Amino acid sequence: MATTTIFSWNVNGIRASYKKGFNSWLEEISPDIMCIQETKAQEEQLSPEILKIKGYRSYFTSPQKKGYSGVAIYSKFEPISVEFSLGVEEFDNEGRMITLEFNDFYLSNVYFPNGKSSKERLKYKLDFYNSFLEYITKINFKKPVIFCGDVNTAHREIDLARPKQNEDKSGFLPVEREWIDKIIEEGYIDTFRLFNSEPGNYTWWDLKTRARDRNVGWRIDYFFVNSQLKDNIKNAYIMPEVNGSDHCPIGLDVQGLIK
Known part of the structure; x- marks a missing residue:
């Protein structure tokens, strides 16, 4: 049964990431699907080398505001359909x-x-x-959902280095963490925690304070998978050794979903 590898990474600017060797890294690692957040660019601002990477189909959405937000996917597999809208204008305008x-x-x-x-x-x-x-509740009636990306919230105390100092800050507020609780109650699995229950595993570090050198970080990037797909999940992991952004990539290996 074939295994599909999906990566997710907030690159903090796709043009800057390209200059730091993103394309070479992607071609070397060669995941089946690469999800990117915070591209900070409109498609017309991107070079052909970024828009089309050998072996991948590419999909981009951009905000109305230049140099802000934006997501992209590179996929070796052609999807049945592609959706760019939550159906709410104020959210769709930010290309998220x-x-x-x-x-x-x-x-x-x-x-x-x-x-x-x-x-x-x-x-x-x-x-x-x-x-x-x-949105995902609606589409999950049709088929199971995997979602990934920069959620911008650490779920539990284990998911950030200094929980007490940050309990009153956005990114670790009770109301934000409760939403992740609700996601799990709705049947979604935080896949990383299926395989790793240890502290010290983070996906974002503050650049200004060189927090990555000391591993003073936050785990705010996730793969959530509907429980219908639990048996398909073979591994979920964080790649802190990969530089090029204030975030690091995360990965998910799933079996038997794309034939």
Whole structure:
């Protein structure tokens, strides 16, 4: 039974990532599907080398605001359909989601909002959370859902280096963490925790304080899989050795979904 490898990475600017060797890394590692968040570029700003990588079909969505947000997927497999909309204009304007439909599942790549800058942005983040849950609940009636990306929230104390110092900050607020609880209650699995229950596993580190050197980080990037697909999950992992962004890539190996 074939195994499909899916990676997810907030690259913090796809043009900057390209200059740091993203294409070479992707060609060497060669996942079946590569999901990217925070591209910070419109398609017309991207070079042919970024838009088309050998062996991959590519899908991009961009925000109205230049240099901000944006997600992309490179896939070796052609999907049945591609969706770029949550159906809510204020969210779709920020280019935060792409969903690929395959024969046996949906894959959503999402860059969830950051709520740190203001009360208004925190409300926007929570509203986005709820709209996305409504969206995947709807499509899951058709076939199971895998979603990945930068969720911008650490779920439990084990998921960040300094929980007590951050309990009143967006990214670790009770109301944000409760949404992840709700996702799990709705039948989604935090795949990394199926294979690793240890502390010290993070996906984001503050660049200004050189936190990565000391591994003072947060696990805010996830693969969630509907429990219908639990038996298909063969591995889930974090790749902190891969540089090029303030985030590192994460990976998921699933078996028997794409034939």
